[in-house]
Each structure stands twice: as C-alpha cells, then as structure tokens.
Amino acid sequence: MIRIGIVGTSSISERFAEAVAIVEGIGVSRVASRDAERARSFADRVGAPGVAVGLDDLLAAPDVDAVYLASPNAVHAAQITSAVDAGIPVLVEKPAVLTAGEWDAAVAHARRRGVVLLEAMRTAYDPGLSAVRAALPALGTVRRVSLRYEKRSARYDEVLAGRQTNIFDPRLGGSALRDLGVYPLHALVRLFGEPHAVHGVRVGIGSGTDGLGSALAVYEGFVADIAWSKITDTSLPSEIQGEDASLLIDAIDAPRRLVLTPRGGVPSVITVPADDNPMVGEVRRFVDAVEGADITDDQDCTATTLRLVDALLDRPVV
Amino acid sequence: MIRIGIVGTSSISERFAEAVAIVEGIGVSRVASRDAERARSFADRVGAPGVAVGLDDLLAAPDVDAVYLASPNAVHAAQITSAVDAGIPVLVEKPAVLTAGEWDAAVAHARRRGVVLLEAMRTAYDPGLSAVRAALPALGTVRRVSLRYEKRSARYDEVLAGRQTNIFDPRLGGSALRDLGVYPLHALVRLFGEPHAVHGVRVGIGSGTDGLGSALAVYEGFVADIAWSKITDTSLPSEIQGEDASLLIDAIDAPRRLVLTPRGGVPSVITVPADDNPMVGEVRRFVDAVEGADITDDQDCTATTLRLVDALLDRPVV
Structure with missing residues (x-):
C-alpha cells in the first residue's frame, strides 16, 4: 500500500482523493497545508487520517511514501526538488512546472536520485x-x-x-x-x-x-x-x-x-x-510507476508539451 | 436590360445562367467557347440566343453589354484586360486572379477606363x-x-x-x-x-x-x-x-x-x-454596379483576400 500525502486543499485535491479511494494499492495518509485547521478540515472531508503543516512536515512524516502536489503551479518546481531530495515519489498536478527547462532539470534530478516523478496529466x-x-x-x-x-x-x-x-x-x-x-x-x-x-x-x-x-x-x-x-x-x-x-x-x-x-x-x-472520476487513470499509472514501471515516455511527453507551451508563450499577446 | 455574355461552359456557368434568369434587368445573350459546338450546346441548355467563338468574338458582338468570366483561373487576368480594353463590364469568377498584384493592376486599369470590374464572390x-x-x-x-x-x-x-x-x-x-x-x-x-x-x-x-x-x-x-x-x-x-x-x-x-x-x-x-441559387446575390450586385453603384469596397475586399492568399502561398507545403 502506497501511503500518499496531498499538498493543496482545492477541489482538484478532493477529486484526487476520490480517485485514490477507487484505485487498489494506494491510500491517502495525510493532507498538508500551511494552515493546520484547513488541513484538518480537508483531511476529515476526504477521510485522511493525518495532517501536516507545510511540505517539509509532510515529507518527514513516517507514514508518507509519496506525495501529490496540487499547490499553485509557480511553486511546483521547488516542491518537486524538496520531495526528490527526501527520496519521496512525486505526482505533480499539470502543468507540472512553468517551463520545459524547469521540467528537464526536475527529471534529471529525479533520475539521479532514482525517484519517481510523474505529471498528473489525466488525459x-x-x-x-x-x-x-x-x-x-x-x-x-x-x-x-x-x-x-x-x-x-x-x-x-x-x-x-x-x-x-x-x-x-x-x-x-x-x-x-x-x-x-x-x-x-x-x-x-x-x-x-x-x-x-x-x-x-x-x-x-x-x-x-x-x-x-x-x-x-x-x-x-x-x-x-x-x-x-x-x-x-x-x-x-x-x-x-x-x-x-x-x-x-x-x-x-x-x-x-x-x-x-x-x-x-x-x-x-x-x-x-x-470511471466517473477522470483522475483514476493517472493514479493507476502512478502506482505502476512507484512499483517500477518505466515512465521515461511519460516524462518525455510532458517535456514536449512544455516545449510547445514555451514556444507559444514566447510572443506577446494580441 | 444588361445583355451578358458567358465565358466558360462548366457547371458553374450553368448555375450562373440560372441566377441571371432570376434577377431583373439582366439576361444571358451569348455563350463563348473556343469550341463552337460546345458553345451552341451550352447556349441551348441555358436558353441563350447567341454564341461566340472565343473571347474576342464575344466582346465584338453587338448584343453583349457585359461579360461573366468562368474560364480557368490562370487566364482571368488576360481576359479581364481584353474586356476592359473593349469597355465591357466584367464579373469574374473567384478567385478573380492569381495574386493581389494582378488584381491591383486589373482594378487600376478598369478604373482608368471607367469600366466595372467585380469578383463573383457569392459569399x-x-x-x-x-x-x-x-x-x-x-x-x-x-x-x-x-x-x-x-x-x-x-x-x-x-x-x-x-x-x-x-x-x-x-x-x-x-x-x-x-x-x-x-x-x-x-x-x-x-x-x-x-x-x-x-x-x-x-x-x-x-x-x-x-x-x-x-x-x-x-x-x-x-x-x-x-x-x-x-x-x-x-x-x-x-x-x-x-x-x-x-x-x-x-x-x-x-x-x-x-x-x-x-x-x-x-x-x-x-x-x-x-434563393436556392447562391449566385443570385452576386448577379444583383453586378447589375447595381453596372447601373452606377460604388464597388470600391468590393474591389478592396477582393484585394485584401488575395493578399492573405498570397501570404499563405508564400511558404512551401508540408
């Protein structure tokens, strides 16, 4: 059983927790928020036993084998680094990071440490x-x-x-x-x-x-x-x-x-x-990844998509 | 009554003749083809009294006040020049000519001679x-x-x-x-x-x-x-x-x-x-033009469209 901690308490995290409940071999163990009360309230809502105040607290918890990052996009890159440094597999909500360069660096880091890093691209x-x-x-x-x-x-x-x-x-x-x-x-x-x-x-x-x-x-x-x-x-x-x-x-x-x-x-x-819940597929893939599946192609598709986004962001709006 | 001669005997000319029959103030007088028999056969089909062998013959006919050009696109420019030189108003099937430059030259020529030149852009x-x-x-x-x-x-x-x-x-x-x-x-x-x-x-x-x-x-x-x-x-x-x-x-x-x-x-x-026949509008507009309506905007829209086409044709196909 993979015990996953959730970072972020918005509606997407709630749907994610529902998807986790559907998939075998994984369960939500903790919910992290900088606001302890918000973490507790959300954890109660999704039936998670534990909470954490902030990411570092979550990564240090004894009952957290993996994390799902649904924080604001702009902080994903730093949070990925922290999780990978802690040796904790990461499923990160899309868009994984802000640029293809950030993603390439994050993937290189994760590969060096032998840690799973997958974008939660449900499609x-x-x-x-x-x-x-x-x-x-x-x-x-x-x-x-x-x-x-x-x-x-x-x-x-x-x-x-x-x-x-x-x-x-x-x-x-x-x-x-x-x-x-x-x-x-x-x-x-x-x-x-x-x-x-x-x-x-x-x-x-x-x-x-x-x-x-x-x-x-x-x-x-x-x-x-x-x-x-x-x-x-x-x-x-x-x-x-x-x-x-x-x-x-x-x-x-x-x-x-x-x-x-x-x-x-x-x-x-x-x-x-x-499934009614469209996030079930990405949760299953993450479980496979943690169990050893090769996600090189998955990481490459995220990189390619982000390169396209970078190219499109490169010009001023009209 | 504007007596119009048709150049070209394809299905588009046949629909055009049907549209002319619906609009007041205009009628098909002749059909031109390089092949006299084809002209005759087509004229009979659309109920046109006369024929002509080629454009020059048509332009010289005493009962031709205007022409509709539905010849292959690549010969439109030269045929427009001949008609304008003869002082004959022209309705030319889309695309009027092959490039915006050709169109600008044709319009300048028509304006100098005071001759109507309109693209048959039914839309x-x-x-x-x-x-x-x-x-x-x-x-x-x-x-x-x-x-x-x-x-x-x-x-x-x-x-x-x-x-x-x-x-x-x-x-x-x-x-x-x-x-x-x-x-x-x-x-x-x-x-x-x-x-x-x-x-x-x-x-x-x-x-x-x-x-x-x-x-x-x-x-x-x-x-x-x-x-x-x-x-x-x-x-x-x-x-x-x-x-x-x-x-x-x-x-x-x-x-x-x-x-x-x-x-x-x-x-x-x-x-x-x-109308069931989608060319009725362009025939009406042509009649208005021959009767003196200002078609500067119409000619400008054709020029703008052709500039866009030129820009899109400017790169190799993939």
Whole structure:
C-alpha cells in the first residue's frame, strides 16, 4: 500500500482523493497545508487520517511514501526538488512546472536520485484517448487534427471587474494556455508525437495573461489546429480528419463519445466506458510507476508539451 | 436590360445562367467557347440566343453589354484586360486572379477606363453573411472566429491515381486554398476587415499543390482560425465566440442556419431565407454596379483576400 500525502486543499485535491479511494494499492495518509485547521478540515472531508503543516512536515512524516502536489503551479518546481531530495515519489498536478527547462532539470534530478516523478496529466491515461488511438487506423491518411478545450471560467468575472485572481495572474503562471491548452497539446503529443514546428496566437485579457488562443502544429503531411479558452464557450467538439473517414471527439481531455464517419458512409458511435472520476487513470499509472514501471515516455511527453507551451508563450499577446 | 455574355461552359456557368434568369434587368445573350459546338450546346441548355467563338468574338458582338468570366483561373487576368480594353463590364469568377498584384493592376486599369470590374464572390452578397453580421452585437466582445470550408473533391481520386487534374494542377493555379479557402477568408475580411497578420500551413498532395490547410489571422483582441480542404470532409460548422454568446454557422460560404447560444442560456435558431441559387446575390450586385453603384469596397475586399492568399502561398507545403 502506497501511503500518499496531498499538498493543496482545492477541489482538484478532493477529486484526487476520490480517485485514490477507487484505485487498489494506494491510500491517502495525510493532507498538508500551511494552515493546520484547513488541513484538518480537508483531511476529515476526504477521510485522511493525518495532517501536516507545510511540505517539509509532510515529507518527514513516517507514514508518507509519496506525495501529490496540487499547490499553485509557480511553486511546483521547488516542491518537486524538496520531495526528490527526501527520496519521496512525486505526482505533480499539470502543468507540472512553468517551463520545459524547469521540467528537464526536475527529471534529471529525479533520475539521479532514482525517484519517481510523474505529471498528473489525466488525459494521457484516459481510456478515451486510447479509444481515439484505436480508431486512427480507420481514418486512413490523417490530414487534419482539430483539438480544442474551451470553457469559460467563472473567475473571468473577477478579471472583468478589475480584480486579479490566481488562475489569470501572470505572476503566478496563470494562463489559459497553461491551464487548458495543455490538455489538447498533450493529447496531440501522445497521439502523434512532437510536431516539426508550432505557430500560435494568444489573446490577452485585462489581467495581463492570455485568456484564449490558437496554435497550428506542423506535421509531415498534416496540420493540427489547437484551440483553448477560459473566457468563452464553444459548441464545437474536436475532430480528426483522415482521407478515408473523420472522427468526432466530444471532449479531448476525457473522450467519452466518438463518432466515426467513413467517407460517403454512415456515422457510427463509439462509447467509451470510463470511471466517473477522470483522475483514476493517472493514479493507476502512478502506482505502476512507484512499483517500477518505466515512465521515461511519460516524462518525455510532458517535456514536449512544455516545449510547445514555451514556444507559444514566447510572443506577446494580441 | 444588361445583355451578358458567358465565358466558360462548366457547371458553374450553368448555375450562373440560372441566377441571371432570376434577377431583373439582366439576361444571358451569348455563350463563348473556343469550341463552337460546345458553345451552341451550352447556349441551348441555358436558353441563350447567341454564341461566340472565343473571347474576342464575344466582346465584338453587338448584343453583349457585359461579360461573366468562368474560364480557368490562370487566364482571368488576360481576359479581364481584353474586356476592359473593349469597355465591357466584367464579373469574374473567384478567385478573380492569381495574386493581389494582378488584381491591383486589373482594378487600376478598369478604373482608368471607367469600366466595372467585380469578383463573383457569392459569399460576399449572400443574405446569410448579412444575418451573421446582424447577430454580431449579441455576441459581446468577439474573441475567436473559426471559419471553415472543407469538402472532399471527387477529382482527388485522380490525384491519388497519379493523374493531373485542373483544380489540383499548380501550373493552372490549382490549390484548395485558392478554390475553397477564399470563401472563409473573404467572409472574414467582410465581417472583420483586414487582419494585422496571418500565419498558415498548407498540406501538400501528390499533384504538387495544397489539398488542405489552416490559417490563423490576428486581430486586435481576437484570433481567427481558418480551415480549408478539398481532400477531407468535416462534420464541424463554423463558429464565432464572443464573451456574451457564441454563434454557430452551418456553412460560411452560404449561411442558412445560425445557432446563437448566450452564455449559460438556451440556444436559439436563426433561419436565413435565401434563393436556392447562391449566385443570385452576386448577379444583383453586378447589375447595381453596372447601373452606377460604388464597388470600391468590393474591389478592396477582393484585394485584401488575395493578399492573405498570397501570404499563405508564400511558404512551401508540408
């Protein structure tokens, strides 16, 4: 049984704890917060026996074999370093760190110490992504990949009201690209590998970061269109177009309903059975990793995705 | 009554003749082809009284007040010059010419001679585009424009079989961007003006031209994603996302069904009444032009669209 400590007490940590309860071989032992009362309250809510005040306290606890980091993105890198130094395996919420360079350094450090370091990129381990991959041969030569994750955040109201808020605060790494864009970008990398080049446009909002954007990723013989937004909603699904068929994907972060339409033919629906909790797959993968599975590819996909994010962040917003 | 001569005997000319029959104040008087028999046969089919063997014969005919050019794109520029020299108003099928430079020269020539020169860009004069424009205020601040025209051509089978075919022949200006991409690009220019910049990727096919591609157009505060294809099919409509609502558009070349979804609200459908024949609008506009309407804006929109096409053609296919 892997006894995992949770850092961060937001709703994502709560969903994570629910996922841990579903997976065999792992259980939440402690919850850490700088505020002891908040840690206790959250621990009670998710049924965790212990608490810790801050990360160092958590890492020193005798009943913590691994940690899940769901702290603000900007502090992930430092927390990874602390955990790896303590020899404690790390599952870190996406985006793992702020730049590809930070990730490369963190992975190198973890490998030197022989410590597991995995990004909690739920899309990568979702059965829906496997279903998409399984459908690709039916498409024939792939010519266009259109992946999107666009969902207006209620927090945008605060930006419109002139207030700063974490997820849109550029000083904390806040960015729609980092927050939602990474899902379609990571799925793209998982399905098709690293593109030859990437072009992109980020649209700025009053808080000083991007609220929405688009990217074109160039592959040999096809192009990928990527869209993300935290300030508007869409009615459009994702789609992959091949010369023989097209595939609609209801949601690229967690595909549940695919529609395969052969050229000139009748659409057929592929329903993906999955846990209600979309984080179960990443928890399972983390357990495998701690038990010795090779996660080199996983770490490389995170690095590639972060390189794409870096390239897209490299230009001013419009 | 404007007596118009038709150059070219393909299916587009046939639809054009049907549109002319619907519009008051204009009628087809002659059909020109280098092959006299083909001209006769086509003239009989569309109910035109006269024929002509070649363009010069047509321009010299006493019963020809204007011409419609639906010849191969690569010969448009020379034919425009001949008609303008003869003082004959020209409606030229899209894309009007191969480059923005050719268009600027043709327009300058036509203006010097006081001759009407209009591109037959049906989308520009479609009631559906007016309906989209009318819906824009309901969207609030526009943040993303996603326009697409993707439809596999049966001619692509010839390319796959290793044969060259006009619409995919780069020596004749064949290109999915020129052929279908101009519809969403022209609609974009009509709705939002000229972008500050455009990025794009064209995907090459065996014939040596692009079969599909994507562009990002940069505007102040929003981004436009444009997609075109003649080698794949899509199930996706176009969409414009504002901060207050999103608008789905069934087909950007001729919008007939719009769906407006206010943020957090219930979608409402806007049905666009229109002629079955989508070329009626451009014929009406041409009649107005010959009767003295100012078409400077129309000519400028064609120029802007062709500049975008030029920019996108400027890089090698992938």
